[in-house]
Amino acid sequence: MIYREAGDFKTTYKEDSQTFPIKFDRWGYYVILAIAFLVIPFVINDYWANAIFVPFLIYAIATLGLNILIGYCGQLSLGTGGFMAVGAYAVYKLMTAFPDVSMIVHVIIAGLITTCVGVLFGLPSLRIKGFYLAVATLAAQFFLVWLFNKVPWFYNNSASGMINSPERTVFGIIVTGPNTSAPAKYLFCLIFLVAVAWIARNLTRGSIGRKWMAIRDMDIAAEIIGVNPLTAKLSAFAVSSFFIGIAGALFFSIYLGAAEVGEAFGIQKSFLILFMVIIGGLGSIFGSFAGAAFMVLMPVLLKNVLVGWMGWPTDLAAHMEFIIVGGLIIAFLIIEPHGLAQLWRLTKEKLRLWPFPH
Amino acid sequence: MPDQLLFAMEVTLNGLMAGVLYSLVALGFVLIFKSSGIFNYAQGVFALFAALTLVGIQNGQVPFAHLINSIFGTNIHNFGWHVPSVIAIILTIGVMVLLAFLVERYILRHLVNQPEIILFMATIGLAYFLEGFGDIMWGSDLKKLDVGLPQGISETVETVTDGWFGYGFFIDKLDIVATVIAALLVAGLTLFSQYTKQGRALRAVADDHQAALSVGISLRFIWVLVWSIAGFVALVAGMMWGAKSGVQFSLSLIALKALPVLMLGGFTSIPGAIVGGLIIGVGEKLFEFSIGPMIGGATENWFAYVLALLFLVFRPQGLFGEKIIERV
Numbered sequence: 001m002i003y004r005e006a007g008d009f010k011t012t013y014k015e016d017s018q019t020f021p022i023k024f025d026r027w028g029y030y031v032i033l034a035i036a037f038l039v040i041p042f043v044i045n046d047y048w049a050n051a052i053f054v055p056f057l058i059y060a061i062a063t064l065g066l067n068i069l070i071g072y073c074g075q076l077s078l079g080t081g082g083f084m085a086v087g088a089y090a091v092y093k094l095m096t097a098f099p100d101v102s103m104i105v106h107v108i109i110a111g112l113i114t115t116c117v118g119v120l121f122g123l124p125s126l127r128i129k130g131f132y133l134a135v136a137t138l139a140a141q142f143f144l145v146w147l148f149n150k151v152p153w154f155y156n157n158s159a160s161g162m163i164n165s166p167e168r169t170v171f172g173i174i175v176t177g178p179n180t181s182a183p184a185k186y187l188f189c190l191i192f193l194v195a196v197a198w199i200a201r202n203l204t205r206g207s208i209g210r211k212w213m214a215i216r217d218m219d220i221a222a223e224i225i226g227v228n229p230l231t232a233k234l235s236a237f238a239v240s241s242f243f244i245g246i247a248g249a250l251f252f253s254i255y256l257g258a259a260e261v262g263e264a265f266g267i268q269k270s271f272l273i274l275f276m277v278i279i280g281g282l283g284s285i286f287g288s289f290a291g292a293a294f295m296v297l298m299p300v301l302l303k304n305v306l307v308g309w310m311g312w313p314t315d316l317a318a319h320m321e322f323i324i325v326g327g328l329i330i331a332f333l334i335i336e337p338h339g340l341a342q343l344w345r346l347t348k349e350k351l352r353l354w355p356f357p358h
Numbered sequence: 359m360p361d362q363l364l365f366a367m368e369v370t371l372n373g374l375m376a377g378v379l380y381s382l383v384a385l386g387f388v389l390i391f392k393s394s395g396i397f398n399y400a401q402g403v404f405a406l407f408a409a410l411t412l413v414g415i416q417n418g419q420v421p422f423a424h425l426i427n428s429i430f431g432t433n434i435h436n437f438g439w440h441v442p443s444v445i446a447i448i449l450t451i452g453v454m455v456l457l458a459f460l461v462e463r464y465i466l467r468h469l470v471n472q473p474e475i476i477l478f479m480a481t482i483g484l485a486y487f488l489e490g491f492g493d494i495m496w497g498s499d500l501k502k503l504d505v506g507l508p509q510g511i512s513e514t515v516e517t518v519t520d521g522w523f524g525y526g527f528f529i530d531k532l533d534i535v536a537t538v539i540a541a542l543l544v545a546g547l548t549l550f551s552q553y554t555k556q557g558r559a560l561r562a563v564a565d566d567h568q569a570a571l572s573v574g575i576s577l578r579f580i581w582v583l584v585w586s587i588a589g590f591v592a593l594v595a596g597m598m599w600g601a602k603s604g605v606q607f608s609l610s611l612i613a614l615k616a617l618p619v620l621m622l623g624g625f626t627s628i629p630g631a632i633v634g635g636l637i638i639g640v641g642e643k644l645f646e647f648s649i650g651p652m653i654g655g656a657t658e659n660w661f662a663y664v665l666a667l668l669f670l671v672f673r674p675q676g677l678f679g680e681k682i683i684e685r686v
Contacts, residue, residue: 076475128670130474131397131625135617136670139663146660150653267614271482278479313428319498322490329483334468337476 003351019201036190041183049182050255051300057189058250060292063276064200064285065243070274071283072204073236074216075125079137081269082144083241085261086114087248089154092163095176095253096156103168103175103253107192110249111242117144118241125233129219141267148261162260165253176253185254192250196243201285203239212236213283275325279332281341290340298325368528369647370640375533377639378540379602382595383616384623384631385544386588391625392564393584394466396477400485402613404454404589407492409596409605411453413503414496415446421495447593454589455582462581489610498607503600508535536598543594544632547587556583564626618666623677630678638662 008023010016020026044053062084069075090110098106121140125133148154155163167177174180175188203209211232214222223229252259259265272295280291299321306317336342350357383401390398398404414421418437427433441449465480508531551557562570563580571577599609619638623630642661649657 070475124667124671131478132621132670134478135621135663136667138614138617139660139667142660142663146657274479274482278476313424315498316424316428316494319490319493322486323494324490326483326485326487326490329486330465330480333472333476333480333483334465337472 003348003354017205019205033194036194037187041187044182044186046182049186052296053186054189054255056293056296057186057193058247058255059273059276059296060289061189061193061196061250062244062247062273063280063288063292064196065240065247066273067277067280067283067285067288068200068204068212068243069236069240070277071281071287072209072216073212073233073240074129075122075233075236076130076134077137077240078134078267078270078274079121079140079144080244080273081265081267082141083114083118083244084248084251084269085144085148085265086117086241087111087245088252088259088265089148089163089261090114090245091249091253092165093154093156095166095168099166099168103170103188106168107246107249107253111245114245114248115238115242118237118244119234122234122237122241125237126230138267141270145261145265160260162258163252164258165256168253176257178257180254189250189254192246196246197285197289200239200243204285208232208235216283275329279329279339281339284339284341286344287339287341290344294340298328366644366647369643371529372533373640373643374636375529375537375639376643377636378533378537379595379598379635380612380615380619380639381632381635382536382540382543382591382598383612384619384635385547385628386591386595387613387616387620388623388626388628388631389547389584389591390588393560394563394581395474396466396481397474397625398588399478399481399613400488401588401592401616402610403485403488403492404457404592405596405599405612406605406607406610407457407488407596408450408454408589408593409503409600409609410492410496410501412446412450412593412597413501413600413605415449416441416443416504419496424497425494447597450593451590454593455586458582458585458589461585462578466581467578485610485613489607493607501600501605503597503605508532530602532598532601539594539598540632543591544628547628556580560584615662618662621666622669627678633677638665641665 003022003024005022008021010021018026020029040053062080066077066080069077087110090113091106094101094106094109095103117140121137124136128136149161155161158164165176167174167179169175170188173184175184204212211222211227212235214225214227215229215232215236219229222232248265252264256264276291276295277288278291279294280289281287302321302324303317306312306320307314312320332339383405386401386404387398390396390401413419418439418441420426420434420437423435461484465484469477469480549557551561559570559575560580560583562573562575563577567577570580595612596605596609599612603609615638616635619631619634621634622637623632623634642658642665645661646657
């Protein structure tokens with residue numbers, strides 16, 4: 001009844017090509033933004049921030065990054081964990097070297113450093129594709145993790161080999177270290193997520209995004225119509241690694257506080273983010289959010305149900321979680337290979353006809 | 359002979375033996391990829407699951423003991439018998455065949471005609487599922503696997519090489535057995551695919567699904583067959599690795615070791631898997647031996663990948679892969 005284009009007249013081209021063409025969507029988006037910025041920071045406490053909101057925001061950034069690479073440009077990558085580690089270690093080195101500079105600058109520079117590394121490891125994509133490329137990106141994963149483990153310079157020669165995030169501020173507000181308040185953590189990540197999502201959305205609907213999609217759908221045809229595969233693929237790797245680097249920097253400095261590279265950024269992390277992309281939906285911005293939310297919420301929910309209500313031992317619950325995650329992934333792929341984003345699309349189609357489906 | 363050269367020779371030999379084990383895992387990948395175009399990430403977890411099942415059956419463990427105990431408050435762990443190795447192995451093969459059947463029935467059948475990435479993701483899901491399932495079924499503690507394979511350093515090799523070079527090589531007996539078994543397995547698989555009816559059908563499916571269907575080959579049967587064989591190969595690999603370093607979660611990570619082997623040898627070639635495995639095995643041991651100390655050691659984790667990566671840039675189809683690989 002409310003959800004339709006009718007009555008919403010577009011009088012300029014700008015209005016015609018806006019991101020949310022339907023009024024209801026547009027208002028929904030403003031309302032969500034308002035809640036995220038104006039309501040949640042005042043009610044959030046440490047548990048909610050650490051267990052749900054902060055990981056969700058950070059994983060959503062990483063998922064957006066990987067989705068650009070896999071979903072929009074069609075280049076399968078399994079090196080996400082390694083690239084996140086680059087972001088984390090870059091921000092650590094910057095934080096310790098320049099204590100007075102704002103964290104925002106650090107995180108962005110960490111993202112740029114990851115971009116360089118990502119482009120470097122994206123070079124093989126010019127020769128190979130598909131699984132061969134996926135396995136090639138695994139090389140990045142293992143090599144980077146090994147590098148951060150072995151070269152003491154990266155962790156400032158600390159005895160434990162771990163990196164600890166010191167206390168740093170943005171405009172006088174503490175955002176890292178143990179004394180950070182929950183709203184500060186949350187807002188800091190949220191600002192990055194909103195910026196990243198805005199960039200991603202506008203890149204993917206512009207000429208760069210169309211080039212990526214042309215490469216994804218058929219690279220030879222794309223080349224013939226004048227898309228340069230070199231720039232298209234490398235720009236996808238660059239943008240994707242930039243986002244993933246930011247996510248890695250935030251994951252270490254805001255969320256974990258202390259990290260050991262093999263544990264925090266191992267191959268499992270690459271798979272986790274790949275799951276988020278697939279379950280959310282390949283080539284969809286909304287899907288990236290949905291996938292990240294799903295994979296963050298489900299373990300929390302399962303743990304509460306199995307350990308909290310049914311009183312299972314935690315190790316058993318952890319194994320059960322593996323079974324359920326695995327089963328859900330298979331079920332999702334069978335029932336809806338296009339992920340949660342497709343379910344949302346179908347819901348919207350239904351909503352437009354509701355309540356008179358004929 | 360100078361000492362360094364002798365050490366290098368010993369390292370090379372050990373690398374060859376390790377390479378055989380990589381090849382064993384890679385073989386499972388190749389079999390499934392050839393016949394169904396599925397990149398089966400779960401192969402490593404198959405090996406873990408097979409080894410867990412083998413140990414569980416051997417020791418007469420009650421499946422799901424931990425789960426049953428915590429739900430019903432009972433305290434059962436063992437049936438209290440000990441199954442002989444041969445029977446346990448046969449039973450485990452049975453379990454793997456059943457698993458292959460279930461995978462075909464509940465996963466593959468529903469995913470026909472999906473893009474490769476979806477199938478690949480499904481096998482990652484399967485890997486997660488099996489990992490949790492195996493742990494719940496048999497418990498996640500480190501287990502010792504003993505199926506009567508010889509262990510320890512081979513004295514024969516030591517005395518013989520001592521006689522030749524004045525320096526005895528240390529080579530694990532288990533590695534020698536593994537090499538022999540791997541050779542037998544490859545020979546057996548080659549004979550099977552060349553000279554039996556099912557083997558021919560398998561190759562036909564690998565060549566062209568549609569054509570195979572149209573001459574009356576049952577795709578489903580072939581898939582069950584091929585996943586069973588992969589399960590069997592996984593069992594052998596699991597037995598070897600399990601006897602070497604115990605049955606535990608890290609066993610499933612050998613799948614990651616096998617990937618560069620595949621890239622080197624080509625995804626579709628059985629001899630490629632063997633040769634690739636040997637090259638990687640020798641390469642990483644020699645690299646660790648010669649360059650490793652200079653850059654901090656533990657290079658084995660990534661050397662294989664970087665080697666494969668460099669290799670791919672020059673020869674994207676691998677050593678023995680099909681030439682028609684799409685190049686960008």
